[in-house]
Amino acid sequence: MSKSGVLDFASGLGGNIDKNEVLSAVDQYEKYHVFYGGEEEERKAHYSDMVNKFYDLVTSFYEFGWGESFHFAPRWKGESLRESIKRHEHFLALQLGLKPGQKVLDVGCGIGGPQREISKFSSTSVTGLNINEYQISRGKELNRIAGVEKTCNFVKADFMKMPFPDNSFDAVYAIEATCHAPDAYGCYKEIHRVLKPGQCFAAYEWCLTDSFDPNNQEHQKLKAEIEIGDGLPDIRLTGECLEALKQAGFEVIWEKDLAVDSPVPWYLPFDPSHFSLSSFHLTTVGRFITRNMLISADFFVSSRPGICGTCPKGKSTCPKFSRAG
Numbered sequence: 001m002s003k004s005g006v007l008d009f010a011s012g013l014g015g016n017i018d019k020n021e022v023l024s025a026v027d028q029y030e031k032y033h034v035f036y037g038g039e040e041e042e043r044k045a046h047y048s049d050m051v052n053k054f055y056d057l058v059t060s061f062y063e064f065g066w067g068e069s070f071h072f073a074p075r076w077k078g079e080s081l082r083e084s085i086k087r088h089e090h091f092l093a094l095q096l097g098l099k100p101g102q103k104v105l106d107v108g109c110g111i112g113g114p115q116r117e118i119s120k121f122s123s124t125s126v127t128g129l130n131i132n133e134y135q136i137s138r139g140k141e142l143n144r145i146a147g148v149e150k151t152c153n154f155v156k157a158d159f160m161k162m163p164f165p166d167n168s169f170d171a172v173y174a175i176e177a178t179c180h181a182p183d184a185y186g187c188y189k190e191i192h193r194v195l196k197p198g199q200c201f202a203a204y205e206w207c208l209t210d211s212f213d214p215n216n217q218e219h220q221k222l223k224a225e226i227e228i229g230d231g232l233p234d235i236r237l238t239g240e241c242l243e244a245l246k247q248a249g250f251e252v253i254w255e256k257d258l259a260v261d262s263p264v265p266w267y268l269p270f271d272p273s274h275f276s277l278s279s280f281h282l283t284t285v286g287r288f289i290t291r292n293m294l295i296s297a298d299f300f301v302s303s304r305p306g307i308c309g310t311c312p313k314g315k316s317t318c319p320k321f322s323r324a325g
Contacts, residue, residue, distance in 0.1 A: 022057070029053045033228040043233035044182035048131060048158060051180050054231030055132040059111065068113030068142060071176045071204065074262035081269055088204075089117045092173055095254070096200050098122035102170035105129060107159050107191060108177025112139035112152060118173075119151045127169075128154045129162065160186055164194045172201045179206040182233050184241055188248035201250065206230065207238040209257060 032038040032050045043050055062070050073088035098104065100123035106115045109128030119126040130136050136154045143152050157163050160181060172195050181187035191201055206226065213219050223235055245252055259266050
């Protein structure tokens with residue numbers, strides 16, 4: 001977990017949602033999805049509300065269990081989860097050809113883990129675009145702790161309607177974020193608009209491979225589980241994403257399913273049969289201990305006003321590398 005500690009984590013549960021309204025928010029979020037009678041068109045029509053509820057509910061848990069970068073990564077044998085995530089972000093920066101002093105846009109930036117890592121690695125200024133107020137406030141605090149306020153900042157906005165002039169950025173990237181968009185073409189078109197001509201956009205994305213069979217009930221079940229588990233309105237086929245990029249004005253110069261050649265499965269941290277000290281909290285026993293620890297922490301924070309983190313005195317990936325035409 002980040003430096004703020006478990007008390008700050010406990011105080012942040014629920015993001016901007018009042019503690020008494022968390023169960024209601026969970027119920028409303030679940031109703032968007034297939035398992036609870038939800039429809040794809042409903043998720044797309046209300047994607048902003050769905051995604052906001054999702055990240056208000058899960059952000060603190062993500063940070064506690066995953067760190068400051070909310071994404072997966074291909075992984076080498078002997079490499080830790082944190083090391084693989086950092087290498088994944090460095091690889092993206094190198095593929096973009098980032099140079100010191102450039103202005104870069106992180107589309108759907110979360111709490112800014114990749115933003116901070118890529119900015120420091122490439123000596124660039126990175127603007128994080130995010131629709132979720134709680135994640136932005138958390139990201140600003142982490143930027144302050146890391147001492148990167150001069151090179152990393154946040155803008156609260158919808159990536160379907162970006163508040164930037166045309167040709168504003170030297171590079172743009174998105175890490176498992178534009179999959180939240182209700183319309184891939186509309187999102188990519190906005191990215192193309194704010195990117196300077198001839199410059200590059202790179203993305204890691206949740207995609208369906210050609211092995212997906214829409215008539216296979218097990219495939220449909222897995223798809224629905226990923227959608228509810230990641231706040232997605234839909235998961236598009238890789239080919240659909242590539243076609244949307246071309247229609248938006250990009251030339252696709254490189255794409256690959258990185259999960260295919262990964263020596264260590266990307267889903268290993270969720271495998272209950274796999275044990276390591278770094279992933280202990282993700283096992284059945286670890287989750288039980290974590291849950292009870294957080295109940296205790298929540299009681300401690302609630303019963304000791306003035307010391308919680310909000311007190312002023314006291315928080316399969318598929319890459320597509322694209323060039324604007």
